[in-house]
Amino acid sequence: MIKKIETPTPFAVGTVNCHLIKKDALSIIDVGTKTPEALEAITAGLKEEGYTVDDIEQVILTHHHPDHIGWTDAFPNAKILGHVYNDAWLRRDEEFIGSHYDFYMNLLIEEGVPEKFMDWPKRMTRRPDMMGTRPLTHILKDGDEVPGHPGLFAIETLGHAQSHLAYWDEEQHALFGGDLLISHTSSNPLIEPPLNPTQKRSKSLLQYNASLKKIRSLPVEIVHSGHGKPIIQAHELINERLEKQHRRALKVLQFIQQEGPFTVYELSSLIFPAKYQKELGLTLSHTVGQLDYLMSLGYVTESSNDRGILYYGAK
Ligand SMILES: [Zn+2]
Structure with a gap:
């Protein structure tokens, strides 16, 4: 069973998709933005299938951006699965979050940004407000089979986010793509700080291109995206x-x-x-x-x- 639940966001991106999936476990992939409206949409979507938030056994996350991980707190009985970088956000890892300000300030200096825009990194560090507060219970790595979903594999697909995982259903040839591929707009490779502050920044666009090529090598028939409609001609769109x-x-x-x-x-x-x-x-x-x-x-x-x-x- 795959049920798409579309949830509103206060952001320009419009709506974000959560996907309810059932095999041995009942899981939800991504959980919308932390607004009452989004939670209402999720609850209504679950109800259509006869479920409540209490029934969800696993929350599976594609990446750490606030429109995807807002309501991790709403499922009291669920394990929470995702990328190790995502966990650093959810745990509010002090060293990691604290490194953001310096990271962006150094970047702005290197980029030759004028003084008057230097307040921008301050705004970047406020984002944890929009995120759930429960940390991951299970860290997924590239190639891991998702517990409770035999045949569903995590694929590390960095670029848009340093925590990005897509989930590949090898039987159905279906991909839960997060923000890797969106039908109506191109996905932005964002520059984000490394998990280890002593490391260099990642080259997000190069990562993103590599992620697209990784997906292109699979016999993908449908991509269930984080935003908008499912994608049927994924290979064409990637090219x-x-x-x-x-x-x-x-x-x-x-x-x-x-x-x-x-x-x-x-x-x-x-x-x-x-x-x-x-x-x-x-x-x-x-x-x-x-x-x-x-x-x-x-x-x-x-x-x-x-x-x-x-x-x-x-x-
Ligand atoms: Zn998104």
Whole structure:
């Protein structure tokens, strides 16, 4: 049994999907945003199948973003399963959460962001408010079979989030894809701090591309996404998304070849003239992603000035 439960969010993304699945265990994949409206939608969806929140045995999480893990507290009898990075958020790991401010501040400095936007990391550290408070009871790794669901495997698919797992049903050829692939919009590879603060940031777009290719290697017939409609032509959509991203990166390369070198912030203002200030985090993440990608192809080089600001020029 697979039942999609659509829940409202207060975010621009609109609604988020939870999926009720039953095999040996009754589980719910993702649990919406921590708003009364979302909980109402979940409860109503369960009721249609004759269940209440007390019946849920497992909460299975695709990633730690607030629109997916808000209501982990609502299922008193459930185990909670997900990625180790997700657990760090749910536990409010002090060292990890505390590292966010420094991580984003250092990033903004490297990116050449002007002083007046430096309050942005403060806002980034407030996100635990929107998350459930119960930590994971079970950490899933790439390739793990999900307890209670024989034939359902966790696939680590980082990029959009450093905690992202998709769940592959090898019998049904169905993927619970979280935010890896969304039918109506492309998923944003976000720059997030590493679990271990002494490590370097991950290259989210490169991770994301690798995750898409990982999924493309499977005989996927349907993707039950975290947002919007299920996806039937997953392979086509993956190819389309990879090609589109490549084309966008080549446009960024053109800017650099014509007038570079640039900082990430300068490039961001060229690529997103209308929203680079209003959506600073998102547009910077996107630009960093394109630069990581262009560097991986050997088209662009990175250099640092004496204040630690990074510049990107054509090779
Ligand atoms: Zn989402």
